[in-house]
Amino acid sequence: MANGKGFFLVLALVVLVIGSFSMFRVSEWEKVIMFRLGEIRESDFEPGLHFKVPFINNIRKFDARLLTLDVEPERFLTAEKKNVIVDSFVMWRIDDVARFYTAVSGDERHARLRLEQIIKDGMRGQFSKRTINEVVSGERDEIMRALTKESNEQAREIGIAIADVRIKRIDLPAEVSNSVYRRMQAERARVAKEFRSRGFEEAEKIRANADRKRQVIIAEAYRDAERVRGEGDAIAAEIYAKAYGQDKEFYSFYRSLEAYRESLGGSGDVMLLKPDSDFFRYFRDAE
Numbered sequence: 001m002a003n004g005k006g007f008f009l010v011l012a013l014v015v016l017v018i019g020s021f022s023m024f025r026v027s028e029w030e031k032v033i034m035f036r037l038g039e040i041r042e043s044d045f046e047p048g049l050h051f052k053v054p055f056i057n058n059i060r061k062f063d064a065r066l067l068t069l070d071v072e073p074e075r076f077l078t079a080e081k082k083n084v085i086v087d088s089f090v091m092w093r094i095d096d097v098a099r100f101y102t103a104v105s106g107d108e109r110h111a112r113l114r115l116e117q118i119i120k121d122g123m124r125g126q127f128s129k130r131t132i133n134e135v136v137s138g139e140r141d142e143i144m145r146a147l148t149k150e151s152n153e154q155a156r157e158i159g160i161a162i163a164d165v166r167i168k169r170i171d172l173p174a175e176v177s178n179s180v181y182r183r184m185q186a187e188r189a190r191v192a193k194e195f196r197s198r199g200f201e202e203a204e205k206i207r208a209n210a211d212r213k214r215q216v217i218i219a220e221a222y223r224d225a226e227r228v229r230g231e232g233d234a235i236a237a238e239i240y241a242k243a244y245g246q247d248k249e250f251y252s253f254y255r256s257l258e259a260y261r262e263s264l265g266g267s268g269d270v271m272l273l274k275p276d277s278d279f280f281r282y283f284r285d286a287e
Contacts (some may be wrong), residue, residue, distance in 0.1 A: 022054050031097035033106075043098040060106060065095050066163060071116050075173075076127040078135060084127065085171040089165040090119055092155065100159030111158065118154045119165060122147045136170055143167065149264040 026032050034042040035058050069090040075083045092115060094100050104110040127135055128144045135143065143147065147165040155162050203241045 009213055010284075016107060021194075022051055024052060024059050025049050026061075026131055029063065029065045031062045031094055033062075033097055033101055034058075035060070040101065043096075044277060055129050060101070062094050062097055062100070062106065063108075064094050065093055069112055069115055069119075071119055072170075076124055077130050078127055079129060080131055082132050083137060083173050085131065085173065086123060086127070087168045087171075088123070088166060090115060090151075091134060092160050094159060094164065094216065095156065095161035099157075099158070103158035107193075109141070111160065114158055115151075115155060117163075118151050119147065122151045122154075122165075125150075132172070140167060140170075150227035228229050 026047050026049075028116070029049045030047075032043070032045045032050075033040055034045075034052060036056055038054075041057070071088045071090060073087040075085055078084060100111065104114060116181060122144075126146055130139060130143070137281050144165055144167055148162055151165060152162040231249065
């Protein structure tokens, strides 16, 4: 009886072990290949629980999530035969796991080397068609789009899908940088000189226009002042004439007082006049 129980216990244990070797689970972020005696039999597994034949079928799992490859900075020649140093990275994932395994033996390190070479070859072709100015500022987005498309076509041959290729930075070698900076400095100096020349021209125009307006304003003011002065003199002459007509003696006396004030008001004035001249008539009359 005890031997029977032990036999069933061993049998159950064997069945359990065989059953555990007969099942495998596929996660959503995994891609799985099933082999039969070393030959690929199936690779299109949905996430969930699956079965296999123990000891005949074996499986291998790969990470199907989006991975990042930081490409080593590399020098490339532009259309002007100038060197630029490009630093970039690639977002990629395993798309066709069977092809990936066949092309690179499932070795992610080997896949990264192949992918890096594909990206560098693509960059070499893109940069050779453009000038430094275009690759640095003008067409960087277009370069990245073209690289993603071209590299993706080649990467599919090894079962990889490229999500994006990004250029982090583009540097110029020291010798090229100095040449570019000197050229940029000369260009900025030329533009600044042109702006200063335009400014001087506009300043001269404004100054000439202001001087012309000043002369016109002064002439108009002098004209108006002379007219007002003439009108005032006319009114004063009229008032004097009316006053003279009313009392000739008082008018003569008033005019003499005005003459005395104007003539004798300053210090150090010297006048040579005869005592009996008409200028001193009211002085004599006062005696």
